[in-house]
Amino acid sequence: MITTLLRNGRVIDPANQRDEIADVLLVDGRIADPATAHGKKFEEIDCTGLVVAPGLIDIHVHFREPGQSAKETIGSGAKAAAAGGFTSVVCMPNTSPAIDSASVVGWVKDKARAEACVNVFPTGAITKGIAGEELAPIGAMFKAGIVALTDDGRCVQNHELMRRALEYARMFDLPIMDHCQDYNLVGKGVMHEGPTSAALGLEGWPSVGEEIIVQRNAQLAELTGTPVHCQHLSAAGSVRILRRVRARGIPITGEVCPHHIALTDESVRAFDTNYKMNPPLRTAHDVDALLEGIADGTVTILASDHAPHCAFEKEVEFDMAPFGILGLETELGLFLDILIHKKKVIDLPRLIELYTLNPARLLKLDRGTLSVGAPADVTLINPGLEWTVDKETSFSRSRNTPFHGWELKGRAVRTIVAGKTVWAV
Amino acid sequence: MIAWNRKDLVALEDLTPAEINHILDTAAAFKQVGTRDIKKVPSLRGQTLVNFFVEASTRTRTSFELAAVRLSADVVNISVSTSSLTKGETLKDTALNLQALHSDIIVLRHSSAGAAKFLAERLEASVINAGDGSHEHPTQALLDTFTIREKLGRVAGLHVAIIGDILFSRVARSNIHALLKLGARVTLVGPSTLVPREFERMGVAVTHRIDDVLEEVDVVNLLRIQHERQRQEYFPSLGEYTALFGLTKERAARLKPNALIMHPGPINRGVEIDSDIADSGRSVILDQVTNGLAVRMAVLYLCAGARGK
Numbered sequence: 258m259i260t261t262l263l264r265n266g267r268v269i270d271p272a273n274q275r276d277e278i279a280d281v282l283l284v285d286g287r288i289a290d291p292a293t294a295h296g297k298k299f300e301e302i303d304c305t306g307l308v309v310a311p312g313l314i315d316i317h318v319h320f321r322e323p324g325q326s327a328k329e330t331i332g333s334g335a336k337a338a339a340a341g342g343f344t345s346v347v348c349m350p351n352t353s354p355a356i357d358s359a360s361v362v363g364w365v366k367d368k369a370r371a372e373a374c375v376n377v378f379p380t381g382a383i384t385k386g387i388a389g390e391e392l393a394p395i396g397a398m399f400k401a402g403i404v405a406l407t408d409d410g411r412c413v414q415n416h417e418l419m420r421r422a423l424e425y426a427r428m429f430d431l432p433i434m435d436h437c438q439d440y441n442l443v444g445k446g447v448m449h450e451g452p453t454s455a456a457l458g459l460e461g462w463p464s465v466g467e468e469i470i471v472q473r474n475a476q477l478a479e480l481t482g483t484p485v486h487c488q489h490l491s492a493a494g495s496v497r498i499l500r501r502v503r504a505r506g507i508p509i510t511g512e513v514c515p516h517h518i519a520l521t522d523e524s525v526r527a528f529d530t531n532y533k534m535n536p537p538l539r540t541a542h543d544v545d546a547l548l549e550g551i552a553d554g555t556v557t558i559l560a561s562d563h564a565p566h567c568a569f570e571k572e573v574e575f576d577m578a579p580f581g582i583l584g585l586e587t588e589l590g591l592f593l594d595i596l597i598h599k600k601k602v603i604d605l606p607r608l609i610e611l612y613t614l615n616p617a618r619l620l621k622l623d624r625g626t627l628s629v630g631a632p633a634d635v636t637l638i639n640p641g642l643e644w645t646v647d648k649e650t651s652f653s654r655s656r657n658t659p660f661h662g663w664e665l666k667g668r669a670v671r672t673i674v675a676g677k678t679v680w681a682v
Numbered sequence: 683m684i685a686w687n688r689k690d691l692v693a694l695e696d697l698t699p700a701e702i703n704h705i706l707d708t709a710a711a712f713k714q715v716g717t718r719d720i721k722k723v724p725s726l727r728g729q730t731l732v733n734f735f736v737e738a739s740t741r742t743r744t745s746f747e748l749a750a751v752r753l754s755a756d757v758v759n760i761s762v763s764t765s766s767l768t769k770g771e772t773l774k775d776t777a778l779n780l781q782a783l784h785s786d787i788i789v790l791r792h793s794s795a796g797a798a799k800f801l802a803e804r805l806e807a808s809v810i811n812a813g814d815g816s817h818e819h820p821t822q823a824l825l826d827t828f829t830i831r832e833k834l835g836r837v838a839g840l841h842v843a844i845i846g847d848i849l850f851s852r853v854a855r856s857n858i859h860a861l862l863k864l865g866a867r868v869t870l871v872g873p874s875t876l877v878p879r880e881f882e883r884m885g886v887a888v889t890h891r892i893d894d895v896l897e898e899v900d901v902v903n904l905l906r907i908q909h910e911r912q913r914q915e916y917f918p919s920l921g922e923y924t925a926l927f928g929l930t931k932e933r934a935a936r937l938k939p940n941a942l943i944m945h946p947g948p949i950n951r952g953v954e955i956d957s958d959i960a961d962s963g964r965s966v967i968l969d970q971v972t973n974g975l976a977v978r979m980a981v982l983y984l985c986a987g988a989r990g991k
Contacts, residue, residue, distance in 0.1 A: 452883035458795045458816030458855055528796030573772055574794035576815070 266304025271610035272626035283633040286675040311613040312344025312634025317560035324353030329565040332372030336652035339680035341585040342669025344634035345376040351410035357382035357393040362401035374679040378404045383422045389413045399429040404620040407434040423483040432484040437470035447576045449522040449537045462537045464492035471495045475502040484508040491517045491536035493546030500555040512558040515591035530571045531659040535580035552602045557615045561588040565655030583658045593667025633676035640667040689989040690802040690809040693818045694859040708980035726755035729786040733759045736792045746789045749978035808985040816850045823856030825974040838865030845871040846905030853946045875916040896936045903944040904954045929955045
């Protein structure tokens with residue numbers, strides 16, 4: 258029996274509305290009542306000055322397996338997650354082959370069991386081959402253990418098909434997570450459409466290409482009653498739509514990634530492909546709207562969209578480079594630095610809620626809380642620790658980050674999964 | 683004498699007004715050379731210039747080739763059909779191979795914005811941007827500016843209208859930078875789909891009515907309507923484009939008497955410009971071609987010289 262006592266930390270557990278200096282006891286992979294520690298032998302970790310939070314959950318990562326293990330493996334991605342303070346990740350199905358059948362779901366789960374030091378929850382594709390044409394075997398994938406459906410990286414353009422997917426998913430209580438992008442409006446866009454794209458001669462990816470699908474999803478969530486989660490929101494208009502429809506009780510949520518509040522489209526001026534992501538970096542006005550959305554509860558989930566790519570794939574002409582950047586090891590630091598320290602948008606308990614309780618609720622995971630009996634997934638955070646991002650020390654197999662050299666305040670210092678420390682600073 | 687320290691010419695946005703004027707002054711000297719019996723000078727003797735054209739072009743490539751020959755450089759032409767890029771080699775690898783063969787100057791035409799900058803940052807050779815996607819085409823704008831200065835005696839204070847498909851035009855963007863840096867006023871004219879208001883942030887005026895500017899401008903620079911780039915319906919038809927934006931005889935008659943009519947070529951007769959107007963004395967289209975040679979000699983000479991420093 259492994260017993261660990263996390264002594265004297267600031268315990269923040271939004272699920273139980275706790276924020277107090279206390280001890281947390283981990284017994285045999287579960288959270289236990291610290292009062293029962295008397296007379297037991299335990300390992301003690303002094304958490305004075307640290308935040309003791311439920312293990313953080315990143316509901317949007319790309320671990321590239323099967324098929325693209327040069328970019329990332331489930332094992333290397335899991336290490337990067339642990340180093341970022343994450344005890345659970347939700348991996349996207351746009352692999353090669355796509356996670357669009359029970360057998361691939363099973364393969365991912367087996368690989369995760371063998372290699373991953375954190376919990377890896379697979380999602381299944383909405384459509385076969387993520388081609389947007391016919392439904393994937395949703396029932397079979399549900400039985401195999403997916404936690405949500407998504408065609409992430411692509412977006413189902415056929416509204417009728419999306420409606421049927423939502424209706425069908427309701428039988429299994431599976432939410433659908435959508436990458437919101439209208440292909441006709443976006444065309445070959447590679448950066449935000451605006452004065453900067455006009456000046457650079459790069460094809461624009463207009464905000465309306467996202468907003469129109471967020472609105473579509475709201476209408477379909479209302480019609481079908483199935484929850485829709487809008488991934489990586491980037492545009493002010495999307496936040497506005499979400500705020501309005503959520504007020505009417507429509508089951509729709511949204512997530513924000515750190516790069517969309519840390520950077521703007523101006524960064525693209527140097528044609529550095531580490532600033533190329535989908536959806537693209539937008540304007541200071543959009544950043545403000547995303548921050549407002551986080552502040553007023555319109556945005557309920559934070560995530561990374563961790564998207565590793567090999568150096569040689571990124572070191573090409575801007576419009577030919579793949580979209581996406583690393584995220585797992587920098588996201589908590591960026592959000593702490595920006596949301597808590599610099600812009601004071603929300604407080605620490607709220608930030609932890611956006612990374613624990615809310616994603617767990619959306620996906621119906623028995624995690625994201627320090628309730629007695631819950632899995633002993635815990636993240637220790639030092640919110641005041643100053644550190645410098647160094648891409649060379651990343652656990653990811655890739656190095657595509659625009660944040661190399663950034664000085665940040667706040668980070669995870671220890672990651673505990675099922676009672677065992679899987680990473681410590 | 684103003685120092686020139688750039689081994690590359692990637693974008694006019696990066697240059698100071700003094701640097702632009704320095705190129706134009708150098709070009710004026712080389713233009714003199716072109717009128718002599720012996721047109722060749724030994725400036726780049728022993729150097730190898732690679733015309734690396736990943737996108738089709740005849741006149742720009744020929745102009746660079748002739749400029750290099752006049753400077754006594756050895757020239758190799760690589761076009762997309764013969765290049766390894768079609769075999770899946772990356773731009774970086776192709777360029778490193780060219781460098782391994784000791785190329786001194788690479789003139790790059792490429793369909794991606796930023797491609798010239800990409801190469802310039804990675805190679806010791808001089809990289810000259812001969813057009814990168816819709817981003818910039820510096821030597822075209824320099825020869826346009828040279829022609830304006832030659833014909834009208836100055837650039838500062840003039841009002842230049844650039845008419846046509848601005849959104850996809852590298853010529854327009856380079857001209858905007860050159861003209862604004864040298865003190866001209868610029869108005870962009872074209873359909874609202876191809877001349878979005880966002881361009882105003884660059885410091886230019888935008889209008890969708892050609893008739894509003896005809897009587898005011900000193901120069902009209904007509905851009906080619908690029909059929910191959912019309913991926914969707916940016917305007918209904920060439921006929922409607924001509925009716926709304928073409929420089930017809932009637933419109934040309936309303937221009938100031940000494941206004942210049944320019945076009946980077948190749949022209950679509952009867953589309954953006956009336957055929958007779960293109961051939962008239964007010965059109966300086968062929969002077970632009972002649973001046974292009976002198977401007978490119980100046981650019982090659984200056985950038986090659988900076989590499990040795």
